[in-house]
Amino acid sequence: MTVPAADLLAAWDRGNLDTAGRPLTLLAAMGRPVEEHLSIGRRDAALLELRATLFGTPVRGAMDCPACGELLELAFELDDVKVTPASPDRSGTDLTVADGRFEVSFRLPDTADLALVSMAGSTATTLMDRCVRSATRDGVEITVAELPVEVVALVENRMEAADPQADVRLDLVCPVCTAGAEVAFDIASFLWREVDAWARGLLAEVHQLAGAYGWTEADILALGPARRRFYLEMTA
Numbered sequence: 001m002t003v004p005a006a007d008l009l010a011a012w013d014r015g016n017l018d019t020a021g022r023p024l025t026l027l028a029a030m031g032r033p034v035e036e037h038l039s040i041g042r043r044d045a046a047l048l049e050l051r052a053t054l055f056g057t058p059v060r061g062a063m064d065c066p067a068c069g070e071l072l073e074l075a076f077e078l079d080d081v082k083v084t085p086a087s088p089d090r091s092g093t094d095l096t097v098a099d100g101r102f103e104v105s106f107r108l109p110d111t112a113d114l115a116l117v118s119m120a121g122s123t124a125t126t127l128m129d130r131c132v133r134s135a136t137r138d139g140v141e142i143t144v145a146e147l148p149v150e151v152v153a154l155v156e157n158r159m160e161a162a163d164p165q166a167d168v169r170l171d172l173v174c175p176v177c178t179a180g181a182e183v184a185f186d187i188a189s190f191l192w193r194e195v196d197a198w199a200r201g202l203l204a205e206v207h208q209l210a211g212a213y214g215w216t217e218a219d220i221l222a223l224g225p226a227r228r229r230f231y232l233e234m235t236a
């Protein structure tokens, strides 16, 4: 890891107070701030880069097979889930879907939208309310709630197509029952869990060294990882 431990720890602290703000907090603390009005896909591309810097590119995980319950191991590289070439930036751009009598103009969801929706109690309609700029039936303005579900689905599909990095899916095949499964990989929550585990491990080390030597947290965090490990071994 090439970033100062104290900076990442401070970001972890702030992220615990502001759940919805975690992705942007991490990016800002690590010197890669992005606008909250960038599309989710653009933000996630920045998070993938940050993850590579902090913890490297291999991803290892596990999940239960949805069909037979067998524990499946996940192993892939960040490049495998990176959309290449990078999709054009359509943050804030007006997109349009027309279907028979209906026409909808909308923009892509961004971090500010997700934050508001999660606070309001997540419903797809709320995200639609935020992102739809206008909706008409036979040329007459209607509300989002009046849109048929199939038109809403078209809008959602168009959002995904215009911002592919926002919705990463992994195709898995269970070696035991051979059932296929599609799982979502959300870099924002994945990276947060990694930072959370890292922070708790580091604080446990601070606790151990502070108890043994009487040093302050700042003293201990200022030590490089090799020196910290050396002193920990001495206390063991």
Ligand SMILES: [Zn+2]
Pocket (backbone or CB within 6 Å): 065, 066, 067, 068, 069, 070, 174, 175, 176, 177, 178, 179
């Ligand atoms: Zn299975």
